Amino acid sequence: MSPSDKTEPFQCAGSEGGDDAGRLITVEVIHDFKNILAGILGNLALAKDWSDPKDKAYPFIEAAERVTRHANQLTLQLLAHAKGSEWEKSRVCISRLLRECVDLMVGGSPCHVKWEIDPDLRTVDADEARLTQVFNNLLINARQAMEKGGMIEVTVNNVDIGPSSGHRLDPGVYVRVSIRDEGCGIRKDHIEHLFKPNFTTKKDGNGIGLASCYYIVKNHGGVIEVDSEEGQGARFSVYLPAGQSVDPHAASREEAPVRGYGSILVMDDDAMIQQTIGDMLDYLGFQAHFADDGHEALRVYRKAKESGNPFRLVMMDLTIPGGMGGLEAIRKLKEYDKDVVAVVSSGHPNDPVMQQYERFGFRAVIRKPYTLRDLEDVIRQTLG
Template sequence: MGVIRDVTERKKAEEALQESEERFRTLAELLPEIVLELDERGLISYLNRRYYDVSGYSRDEVKEGAEAAEMFVASQRQQVRKNILEQINGGEAWIHEFEVARKDGGSFPAIARFTPVYKYGRIAGMRGIIFDLTERKQLEEEQSKGSKLESIGILAGGIAHDFNNILTAILGNITLGKICAGKNAELNRFLSEAEDASLRARSLTQQLLTFSRGITTDIKPASIAILLKTAVPFALRGSNVTPVLHLPEDLWLAEFDEDQISQVINNLVINAVQSMPEGGTVTVSAENVTLKASGRLPLEEGKYVKFSIRDKGLGIPKENLNKIFDPYFSTKEHGSGLGLATAYSVIKRHGGYIAVNSTPGAGSEFQIYLPATFEKAPERAVETPEDLEHRAKILVMDDDKMVRDVARRMLEQIGCVVEVAGDGAEALKIYKKARSSGNPFDLVVMDLTVPGGMGGKEALQKMLKFDPRARAIVSSGYSQDQVLSNYEKYGFKGLISKPYRLEELRNVIHRVLKRK
């Protein structure tokens, strides 16, 4: 009777253990992480469904009895084998980070947690769970990129402010020189080449300013499809690359600054052209997407407009993929390393995201997400050029003498009567004196930032107190002040960004003077 009782108790224990194993595996199949069991030799005795979903392998390809180390990338397998055997022999739990291999040749970062399994008082293997770290790594990379861009933005902003003042004087004097050159073809050619070089320098400073927190943005509802139809062919002018556009008619509107997103498109298209020296096609597509909070993209839940720019060029080496958005990183001989960094910074500032997929020798695809909107796009105003309606009297305030002088000469060239001031306090004295004499100014052009003195924002507030009808244009090469992105809120009627040419300054003055 004693023998029968011992066998019965052991059978019950085995049945309880089997039932426990079944419950464990049923639960494991429902988990969103990889769950596995290893025997005492480090061979797989169980893998849940999640592994096959994320790795791309089938159950026939990775079976029970396979070596657990084969789940990881080749360079780490020896270390995995060593760790597993040490833990089986030592009987302690362990945690390590590895790269899990995928069938397509790729991999993803993961952290593996294992603990020993005991049966009948001895170690019978290991039981573990593998957490996919892809999303966490992406967030860490985004934070790292953001920190880099913020640091360089502080430096870039200060440089760009001074550089734009210098460029304003250069461009302004070139404009005046072309007027004085008249029909002298050779002199005009030299001046035009100097102007082109200055405009390229202006473009470079604008890219630098996208790293700065104070860059102005005019974000409003607009059609990304319309912008792509114009910006892509424009960027391809003169190249041997042909655009192929796939833009659905029901594409949602997005909220963006047209000038800045045009710059992003231009940078990405030029990047595609440079990757196809023998020519080819650039395929541009767009679609409406709805993202959920549980998604892998570092974006908030909501509706987005996604557009992609794909080339069939040289592709990007795997070791460079994590660097391409870093400021000043470039593999091109004459590259500035600002094109993709600028694109990243602009899209992030818009509340969007930019990603890249690339295969060396097969090409690259950049995917951009912008927040969708269901507000109506504002109607575009149609402007017609015309001469100034009268000899406008204009006061120019700027702390930089070069800028004051060239602005005065440009405005005098188009028939304006001009006075200048070095800061806001001096501008107020001159403005009050002219008003009290019965010969007031029609317009004031004010530099927003005056180091150590009164800037345009404070000066205009004081000016409006004694002359509510005062009209002012804000001018700046760079500022962290929010005035530039919402200048009308502070009483300004227009904005001119440095450096500017005569026709650009003239157009802004026209728009302001035409207002009642």
């Protein structure tokens, strides 16, 4: 069954008419913190790859990586709160987001996860920070329903909703995310109250989690349905309007590790980011060269090309405070070399350039903070 339309939406806290200057400072501090997380995550990825899984330190590296990913998710939520009631929708790859949420919320617990993902899964246009809250809440509930362990089934597929389907949804294609546990189930008389604010069956619960899930999903044009019988577990299904593009992360495949050659130019004004990316590129077999802004990147790129040792790839930070950022730099690089291969990077996933990178001259996009695997994927995508 699905929640009644009479359910009052959970109102997220936020101040009306807050101090714009203070809010701007908060946003900038959060982005600086994301750069720190990028350095931590990158170094943990290298430490993990250099370590033997049988080593006693290995599980602690994995745990530190999970905690750092969790911290990054919190920065997205902090950004959402810092911007008040503003919802920033972008193209979201649900399969990638779900894997991150599962890793954080289920990793290290006695629960196991069974995946079933449609290889032709669509993306969704959504506020990623708020969707993260939804999936984290549902996964926490599933994990807590099985304190001694069990199986959590995560099924993600496209569904075509017709006018006579019985759903309270407009006809169209939706992405359905189902999370099923083998826990104690939900009493029949509790189900109709699950999404109401302040309703809880937990001793230490506050009744906010599922109410906020309902509110967030409804504001994305979707619904949440729950199917459960006491003693037989529960299944929560989230329906979200599907976008037009296919989720590139949906099709599971084992790729050989990247072992490259040649030089890559990295444009970033943060010395810690330069060091971390340089170490990762060195590990993958590339020589890293650096530029602090667009002007320096143009000079270094020209010099390398004219000396007969051109860069195979240029990675560009979208925003350089006080300097030429990636958008202006790619225009000038394209004027000099129309065949330049460039990737744009940013901690602002909702920026139009990050969403429509090809339109602006980039071959691919990579979001900060990113892991060694993310870097491998973008290199494979651009260089083959």
